[in-house]
Amino acid sequence: MGLFDEDVPKKSPFETISVGDNLERLSEDELAERIKALKGEIERTQAALEQRGNIRNAADAFFKK
Numbered sequence: 758m759g760l761f762d763e764d765v766p767k768k769s770p771f772e773t774i775s776v777g778d779n780l781e782r783l784s785e786d787e788l789a790e791r792i793k794a795l796k797g798e799i800e801r802t803q804a805a806l807e808q809r810g811n812i813r814n815a816a817d818a819f820f821k822k
Contacts, residue, residue: 774798 774794783791 774791780788780791
């Protein structure tokens, strides 16, 4: 451990990813991790959308009785 290691900012594995971020300074490994994180977010968003559809369908069925 060097004298100034605490001055080096550490990247969080949960760092915020935004659409349109500059990708020029990312390494191949960082780009691969970004893709993995984005795929996970897509899956999470699709699950939320499906759940909302199920709730809406249940409400529609209840109120149509």
